[in-house]
Amino acid sequence: MSDSNKEIVAKLDTICKLLYVQIRPKIEELKTTLIKTEMQQKIYSSLDGRKTIEQIAKEAGYSNPRPLERLLPEWERKGLILGIGKKTSKRYINFDTLIT
Numbered sequence: 001m002s003d004s005n006k007e008i009v010a011k012l013d014t015i016c017k018l019l020y021v022q023i024r025p026k027i028e029e030l031k032t033t034l035i036k037t038e039m040q041q042k043i044y045s046s047l048d049g050r051k052t053i054e055q056i057a058k059e060a061g062y063s064n065p066r067p068l069e070r071l072l073p074e075w076e077r078k079g080l081i082l083g084i085g086k087k088t089s090k091r092y093i094n095f096d097t098l099i100t
Contacts, residue, residue, distance in 0.1 A: 020098075034074075049084055
């Protein structure tokens with residue numbers, strides 16, 4: 001990576017962190033409101049932008065991904081998580097993972 005690209009990446013990283021500081025209270029409020037069970041906490045923690053819904057379901061202890069197919073889009077609509085991609089290739093990431 002060239003020095004100018006490194007500089008741009010560093011600036012974007014700083015901007016993302018500043019924005020996160022602004023939205024973090026809202027994210028914490030949403031987590032308190034929307035994450036009601038230990039399994040849901042496992043789901044939230046698993047959202048790294050790389051795993052499929054099926055993989056996340058298995059990690060969280062679900063035998064069927066169907067509940068996550070409803071839950072994750074709801075969390076995304078409410079602003080708790082970010083969806084990346086479309087339809088079957090869609091992945092989800094939580095803001096904590098996105099910033100760290």
